[in-house]
Amino acid sequence: MLVSCNDHRAIVDTNIELDKYNWSYSEKVKIPFTIEEVEKPYKLFLNLRHTSDYNYSNIFLLVHITDPNGKRTTERKEFKLALPDGEWLGSGSGNLYSYQILFKENFKFSVKGKYSIELEQNMRDNPLDHVTDAGIRIEN
Numbered sequence: 640m641l642v643s644c645n646d647h648r649a650i651v652d653t654n655i656e657l658d659k660y661n662w663s664y665s666e667k668v669k670i671p672f673t674i675e676e677v678e679k680p681y682k683l684f685l686n687l688r689h690t691s692d693y694n695y696s697n698i699f700l701l702v703h704i705t706d707p708n709g710k711r712t713t714e715r716k717e718f719k720l721a722l723p724d725g726e727w728l729g730s731g732s733g734n735l736y737s738y739q740i741l742f743k744e745n746f747k748f749s750v751k752g753k754y755s756i757e758l759e760q761n762m763r764d765n766p767l768d769h770v771t772d773a774g775i776r777i778e779n
Contacts, residue, residue: 650674654686654774662767666707667703668758668773674748679779684741685718685758686774691734693769698722701743707752715761716742741777 651672659665687698698718705711718740721727729736748754756775760767 663766680745684776703757
């Protein structure tokens with residue numbers, strides 16, 4: 640399931656629901672988008688939602704960015720989800736916690752055209768339980 644939100648600042652703001660709230664290594668979240676203005680800096684965010692039964696205070700992801708020429712860059716990122724005492728940092732609604740975490744600021748895309756960002760969970764558990772959806776938001 641693909642969920643998008645219209646916002647004048649956002650180039651893309653999309654979440655993809657994960658099957659049975661389990662994120663396996665083979666289930667990569669891939670989001671295509673188009674960049675028209677390369678001279679502007681952008682902010683890139685991780686969108687993530689998990690249940691209160693999620694077992695960790697963080698999540699490691701491999702973030703793959705593929706440009707219009709097919710060049711792919713990969714970066715391993717850790718995102719903090721809870722305080723040391725276990726309190727979730729995301730906004731809560733019932734049993735769900737939502738995050739929009741900045742992971743690149745003043746990022747400039749190299750060329751105009753169609754890009755994709757692919758998120759791959761990189762934790763020890765496979766599948767990673769209690770993650771309901773993941774996505775990205777890109778703002779100019």
